Amino acid sequence: MMKTTRRRLLVNAGLGVGGLALTSLLPGGGLMSAFAAEYVDPLAPKPTHFPAKAKSIIWLHQYGAPSTLDLYDYKPELVKQAGNDIPASFLKGIKTSTQGGVGKLYASKRTWKQYGESGAWFSDLLPNLAKHADDLTFIKASTTIGATHDISVLKLYTGDLNPGRPTLGAWVAYALGSANKDLPPYVVLYSGNKEPQGGSINWSSGFLPAVYQGTAFRPGASPILYLERPELISDKEQRDNLDLLKRLNQQRAALHPEDTELQARLNSYELAYRMESAAPESVDLSKESDATRELYGLNDEATRDYGTTLLRARRLVERGVRFVQVHTGNVEVNGDQISWDAHRDLEDNHRVNAKVVDKPIAGLIADLKSRGLLDSTLVVWTSEFGRTPYGESGNGRDHNPWGYTQWIAGGGAKAGYTYGSTDELGLKSVGKPLDTYDLHATLLKLMGLDHLKVTYLNNGRSERPTVVYGEVFNDLIA
């Protein structure tokens, strides 16, 4: 069915290697993965199941797992009991597969204060975010599975412990299509100088067509590799080449309407061309005001990197991107490049990591609010798990999948509300816990989607984002 020789000749002669490489980086994966696409325009906007409260999600993954016990979940009893062994009753039903053993209960040197009408607790590590207490919806009974980062991160994104399933952003792109024909519906941003730990599996489309995978935007002025037109080809030459290719492909498509691979390829070429100008513009901060740049902390070396990433996130949702997935990068703590993963030296680790994100996240919320975008943008602050109240290495904390805090804001979430709690020491969730599948089901509902009806037939089986689980937590919805 395919005139490979003709097509390859045209690709090589007309677009050059750069163009070929460019299409391979696009949503849809360019030439090869276009073969997986199913219909003419897989990114055409699609209707919701019910009225959506949110149009976009900005997903703030705090990689390495912050200790929410030292940010939001104030535990006076932990302060009192610090230095003692954790009572056996608190450990009932959990497997403490620690690297350094179960240490003595550990309290960091935090001071705590309640903020806003909601009276939410914040530690001194988040003075800027604390001012938005009444904008946030805390989930203090979060739970997950696993004790290693890679596995729990995979579950955070896909709902499963094994690779192969689509990430939440891919499901959103699949279910809603694109709201901006010039940009991918699912964009991944990261700070720091390397790609997020775990890599592209955490923005994969899994068994969904590759067109729905996340597109990673690199830090810097050129967000996508090989996006710029090759120097030796003028804009007119490139447009003429694309038009010729389009006409030839359209002629063939008219003769063979069953060739959906060709139709998907037509989309990929055109999106690539449009993105040459749209993608750099979407992340170009030169026209942002000084006040906005200051709001995100771009004037401070400590917050400039993450602030830049979040300001880009705002610009992307402003332009209709459905799902912006932001990963924190490593930061320098006492000469080492590390994440929130504070197995030791929690004081220094969290002092630096919190400073990096506090002002930019507060700035993002304030900026979205002032532009009237917070009502339609759901901000999700999340991590793969939390950290234990008992210490590790004397001054760190171990991984805790049994009880930790996440929050959501805007986009129809119940502002100033706290769902659930952990026990008196902050080890386990109390009452009905919210697992990652429940978070996914609830976020999808806010986007106007029923997680049971977002389905895709894979190898004869109807698959859904929440695997065989998932419950909408209506308490979180305004």
Place this chain on the structure above:
Amino acid sequence: MQKFKFVSYIVLWVAAIVGGIVFAQTVQIDVDQDLMHAIDETNKDINSNISLKDSKAAIAHAKELQDYFQQVETVFKEHGNVDDGVDLAVKARQAAEELAKSASANDFDAAQAHAKDLSSTCKSCHDVYKSS
């Protein structure tokens, strides 16, 4: 059939303070790995059947699950002293029975609710009985 060990960390938590370290005594229960895999796959199939409103396949898979959970119940009973495991196996089997009834009546909303109960029961059991 390959066997592997499921380890309970809740049944006999004999946690004691010894030299400042809390430790737990565990109970090992031999459960057929293939059986667990079959339950997992059949549960996914049944959720698919409900989504596709395929009552015939849903009923067939629900019956398979009833049989599987009967086997799990037997394993727990033969082991002894794991009443919570027996209860969860019974609960899962009953959810599969109710699911089959709902599918027979083409009531897929009710079938979905039973499927959710069934999956929750599986999760509750695995919160207690983890693979080693």
